[in-house]
Amino acid sequence: MLVLAQTGWQIVTGIALDTFSSGLPYAMLALGIFLSYRILDFADLGAEGSFTLGGAVTAVLVYSGVNPFIALLFASVAGFFAGSVTGLLCTKLKIPALLSGIITMTALFTINLVIMGIYKAQTSSQPFNILTSNTNYITTSIGNRFYYSLYAFFNSTLGLSWFKPLYSAILLLIVITVAVMIIVYYFYGTEIGMGVRATGMNGVMARAQGIDTDNMTILGLAISNALISLGGGLSSQVSGSTSSNMGVGVLVIGLASIIIGEAIVGRKTFKRNLIAVVVGAIIYYMIISTVINTGLLEPHYLKLLYAVLIVVVLVISHIKKNKKQVIGGNGLARD
16 A cells, blocks of 8 residues: 555656646747737747747757856747748738748748757767766756756755755746746737737727737737747756757647636636636646656657647537527526
8 A cells, every 4th residue: 555655646746747847838838829829819830940949049059058048048039030030921921821830830940950950969979967966067968957056055055855856947937937927918018019919909900090010910929939939948958858849739739728728717817818828738738747647648649649638628618618608698588
């Protein structure tokens, strides 16, 4: 019984750690997709390329000796420009939104491969020193560089031997997620932010009010992809690695997170929307982590699981919407 209890506790702990360490970086992704899909009403397929771009830029800079937080900033800037390209293709060249995202994603595939080549060339001559006393950031893996100083503070300085390295990563991820949510919330409450929201809600009316909808679309997509790239950078720093296919399927993950969060938290206000997206990403990855840690499915089935989950969520959301309409209709008829 004791062995079973310990095994069960290990599984629960593993699920919790995987949920937050993987779910919070993908919460940045979900926030970015939310800003383009829900706020701007733009189905941006360039998200997959931007997510990989963020991971690639972060990895190269970290192994070049750049501070990991500065690397995240540059990753966000790279995503900002990628989103701007999608916006320019759509607004200035009049290419349909769907094709604009596909073109950007295709171009980023080559760009990411080039960056990955630089990354592999740098890491081939540098060893991975996992959780040693070595504080040379250039010879420490990406994951350890991201949270090594915080881990050292709790574990060595405060003498908390039970404090694991992953705990410090999760603490930093929570701080970054909350900070990004606050910045996004206040920015979209400014005049420029309201212009972006108005463009997404009704472009014709926004133009009638003197808003440059083309520039607002470009800006909205740039901010969206900056957050998506930030998510890619966070994911690469936590996992300690990056790859050219890390962005495959992330659009599905983001959409599923949005739908799950809205079903649980609701979407009455912009603040609640932001919270819903983050909650949805955490719940989504809790389901994924549960499946992996309990051994229900092999890792190579994950992409299929992603697709099945979003289908289930969409069907449930559709059923709930129909029930509300029926109830509302009956109520009006009785009155």
